[in-house]
Amino acid sequence: KQEVTQIPAALSVPEGENLVLNCSFTDSAIYNLQWFRQDPGKGLTSLLLIQSSQREQTSGRLNASLDKSSGRSTLYIAASQPGDSATYLCAVANYGGSQGNLIFGKGTKLSVKP
Amino acid sequence: DAGVTQSPTHLIKTRGQQVTLRCSPISGHKSVSWYQQVLGQGPQFIFQYYEKEERGRGNFPDRFSARQFPNYSSELNVNALLLGDSALYLCASSTPSGHYEQYFGPGTRLTVT
Numbered sequence: 399k400q401e402v403t404q405i406p407a408a409l410s411v412p413e414g415e416n417l418v419l420n421c422s423f424t425d426s427a428i429y430n431l432q433w434f435r436q437d438p439g440k441g442l443t444s445l446l447l448i449q450s451s452q453r454e455q456t457s458g459r460l461n462a463s464l465d466k467s468s469g470r471s472t473l474y475i476a477a478s479q480p481g482d483s484a485t486y487l488c489a490v491a492n493y494g495g496s497q498g499n500l501i502f503g504k505g506t507k508l509s510v511k512p
Numbered sequence: 513d514a515g516v517t518q519s520p521t522h523l524i525k526t527r528g529q530q531v532t533l534r535c536s537p538i539s540g541h542k543s544v545s546w547y548q549q550v551l552g553q554g555p556q557f558i559f560q561y562y563e564k565e566e567r568g569r570g571n572f573p574d575r576f577s578a579r580q581f582p583n584y585s586s587e588l589n590v591n592a593l594l595l596g597d598s599a600l601y602l603c604a605s606s607t608p609s610g611h612y613e614q615y616f617g618p619g620t621r622l623t624v625t
Contacts, residue, residue, distance in 0.1 A: 430611060430613075440618060443616070447613040487554055487555075489555075489614075496560045497608075498560030498614070499568045500555070502554030503554050
């Protein structure tokens, strides 16, 4: 059974700092991995999608990497800003399963202090 | 382009009642998935529909049911509501040409009293 873990559960950093959020998964047979952002009480915003054949994806100040063999992904945020404060969720779709079935971690709550 | 839309935004129901939640996917997306998110947890998968057929079902009781319409919009029904059904219900749409990248709606907040 696929399990997704995110460490740390919460993180507080000063504005301008570069930071890394971690995600691990137990079954390396994945179709893709997606990183999301969630503001309190709101829906999820897709940040980056990494297909199983890819090693990384970049969008602006965000860079996500994927190491399937070790069951790990990282989300790197450069030059953090107070507007980056939110909960970041990692999710995987299992290979051979329903691609609309994402297995989520519990998220990392990020606070960026001005 | 409009994103995924969900209605209603908020809903308060009493134990034992029934509720219907609605979702409209992004134009051109034929896959719709439903998730339940309780406070402090990641979303949990309930159902996926693709071209009106059920493609996946999560570990939820039979009180939960869904369907997809010819225009690819979807409804999630929950019968005999329990206090534990209180949660944010999220809908996501995707398309194979987009590698099934999931796009989520704003959610429906259901409170059961």
